[in-house]
Amino acid sequence: MAEVVRVGLGERAYDIVIGSGVRERAAELGAGLFLVTDSRVEELYGAWAKQAFGAVETFVFPAGECSKEPATVVDICRRAAAARFDRRACFIALGGGVTGDMTGFAAAIYMRGVAFVQIPTTLLAMVDSSVGGKTGVDIPEGKNLIGVFHQPKMVLIDTDFLKTLPxxxxxxxxxxxxxxxxxxxxxxxxxxxxxxxxxxxxxxxxxxxxxxxxxxxxxxxxxxxxxxxxxxxxxxxxxxxxxxxxxxxxxxxxxxxxxxxxxxxxxxxxxxxxxxxxxxxxxxxxxxxxxxxxxxxxxxxxxxxxxxxxxxxxxxxxxxxxxxxxxxxxxxxxxxxxxxxxxxxxxxxxxx
Ligand SMILES: NC(=O)c1ccc[n+]([C@@H]2O[C@H](COP(=O)([O-])OP(=O)(O)OC[C@H]3O[C@@H](n4cnc5c(N)ncnc54)[C@H](O)[C@@H]3O)[C@@H](O)[C@H]2O)c1
Ligand SMILES: [Zn+2]
Missing domain, CATH: 1.20.1090.10 (Dehydroquinate synthase-like - alpha domain)
Structure with a gap:
């Protein structure tokens, strides 16, 4: 049974759906999906994502905090542009807080803002980073110094992802x-x-x-x-x-x-x-x-x-x-x- 927590932010309100197996709801997200994930999550869940989303455009970056930098966000946006995503696109962040923060930021600035969905796969992302709309990247001068608020349109928290988490x-x-x-x-x-x-x-x-x-x-x-x-x-x-x-x-x-x-x-x-x-x-x-x-x-x-x-x-x-x-x-x-x-x-x- 899935539990739903509503984030009551008026026109930016959204649901957090929590439970074992809720990842299957990703299949209902519709068209215009652009999947962003890291190399480790791709290794573990790439096959599942292919089956859930079909042959969607996918951007994979090297796992780890070191990737959470402006250059990766530019690469995400360039890939979206090359694949001709327009304002109706929906970016999917499949991964931990690094993926969520960066994908949310890319979604916030690509064409001045497109929708995004969080599918957190780490415990930290499930309890914290996927909720609340803080997005951004690090620079050498400090963590999260570049970023914006951009709320997701949904958060799908599937506890089954925890089974593979170190x-x-x-x-x-x-x-x-x-x-x-x-x-x-x-x-x-x-x-x-x-x-x-x-x-x-x-x-x-x-x-x-x-x-x-x-x-x-x-x-x-x-x-x-x-x-x-x-x-x-x-x-x-x-x-x-x-x-x-x-x-x-x-x-x-x-x-x-x-x-x-x-x-x-x-x-x-x-x-x-x-x-x-x-x-x-x-x-x-x-x-x-x-x-x-x-x-x-x-x-x-x-x-x-x-x-x-x-x-x-x-x-x-x-x-x-x-x-x-x-x-x-x-x-x-x-x-x-x-x-x-x-x-x-x-x-x-x-x-x-
Ligand atoms: N936006 C916010 O409000 C907010 C809040 C807290 C933290 N954060 C940010 O979150 C980041 C930390 O997030 P994190 O700890 O999730 O880091 P992360 O995204 O780097 O994930 C940690 C590692 O776990 C791997 N992984 C992810 N899911 C897995 C799974 N199911 N099974 C096996 N391996 C898996 C990843 O590939 C990565 O190597 C920091 O950059 C921090 O600033 C943001
Ligand atoms: Zn934190």
């Missing part, structure tokens, strides 16, 4: 799920605390379906309240200001989810220092991340100065002060611009 990628998705629990839903956080190791060791699709649905409901609620991040939506960046800095400094050898886990630990340290969560709650978060096999400490090779410098370049800063999201107990969060010395001390506190 455990490291499962963990990355779990980092975003922990984030969602900490900032929005203490109940979700407690659900994760029930046998966290099982979430990594065996993929129980029923349990995951419920968790994914909850994350989509929560994210949809935030996006509907603040589509373009004028305020509330910024809380979804919990762990990300620190995390993006670490991700960039590691040259992406630390994955997004791992970096976010480290970032949430730093943010929680800061929150303890500033009195917005208890030491016990910070310890609970650290224990959960560790039980999920996620990193909770930072390697000394990343100096505080380098981390602060990279954080200072985050696009969400304003007025020269670094913006960070801090938990306000478990289940709530707020955006702050604490003194840089406090941020420095929080980074110091998470060294291995």
């Amino acid at each position: 455990v490291r990628e499962i963990r990355c998705g779990l980092a975003e799920i922990v984030k969602t629990g900490v900032i929005l839903d203490a109940g979700l956080f407690r659900e994760l605390e029930q046998d966290p190791a099982a979430l990594v060791e065996r993929i129980d699709l029923n349990r995951y379906e419920k968790i994914i649905r909850r994350c989509c409901e929560l994210k949809a609620g935030v996006v509907v309240a603040d589509e373009r991040e004028a305020g509330l939506r910024a809380i979804l960046n919990y762990g990300h200001t620190f995390g993006h800095a670490v991700e960039l400094l590691s040259n992406f050898s630390i994955s997004h989810g791992e970096a976010v886990a480290i970032g949430m630990c730093a943010a929680a340290e800061l929150a303890v220092k500033l009195g917005s969560i208890s030491h016990e709650d910070a310890a609970r978060q650290k224990a959960l991340l560790t039980a999920l096999g996620l990193p909770a400490v930072l390697d000394r090779r990343y100096s505080v100065d380098a981390v602060l410098d990279a954080m200072g370049r985050d696009k969400k800063n304003s007025g020269g002060r670094i913006k960070v999201v801090l938990p306000d107990g478990i289940g709530r969060a707020k955006v702050c611009q604490p003194p840089v010395e406090a941020i420095r001390a929080a980074v110091e506190a998470i060294y291995a």
Whole structure:
């Protein structure tokens, strides 16, 4: 049975359809489809896509964050133009967050905007990146520095894709799920605390379906309240200001989810220092991340100065002060611009 979460954005409203087997609905998407996917997903699901979509134009790029750059988006658009797609085209993003962010961006700018559908195949994309319409690419100066808001016309979340996902990628998705629990839903956080190791060791699709649905409901609620991040939506960046800095400094050898886990630990340290969560709650978060096999400490090779410098370049800063999201107990969060010395001390506190 498929579950549907509606993202109530007026004329840009759309459904998120969640369940085992929902990928078969892709066959109903109609004509003018342009499939974009990465090399790994093509290897695993190319045959399925051919059968579902027929002989559609397909653009395959090398898997990995390194492909998430302007040149790939230009290539996607050039391929669409060469294949004579017009404004009625619908781009299909089949893959993880890299594919979704980049395909959405290409769809937003190709002929000043065509429709796109998200078919997320990673846990991270299912619970986070495929919902909400943030699209874009990285440049050497920073992650996601180029991009636009462009909502998909549908999100099809088929939990069966999780069966082939490597455990490291499962963990990355779990980092975003922990984030969602900490900032929005203490109940979700407690659900994760029930046998966290099982979430990594065996993929129980029923349990995951419920968790994914909850994350989509929560994210949809935030996006509907603040589509373009004028305020509330910024809380979804919990762990990300620190995390993006670490991700960039590691040259992406630390994955997004791992970096976010480290970032949430730093943010929680800061929150303890500033009195917005208890030491016990910070310890609970650290224990959960560790039980999920996620990193909770930072390697000394990343100096505080380098981390602060990279954080200072985050696009969400304003007025020269670094913006960070801090938990306000478990289940709530707020955006702050604490003194840089406090941020420095929080980074110091998470060294291995
Ligand atoms: N737009 C947003 O709101 C938002 C939110 C969070 C993250 N993001 C972005 O998402 C990206 C990270 O996404 P990601 O972790 O999905 O990365 P990804 O797209 O690179 O996927 C990770 C790896 O898993 C492989 N893969 C995908 N599906 C698979 C499957 N079913 N089985 C086996 N292998 C599979 C991919 O080929 C890739 O090698 C980052 O660029 C981040 O900035 C965006
Ligand atoms: Zn993220």
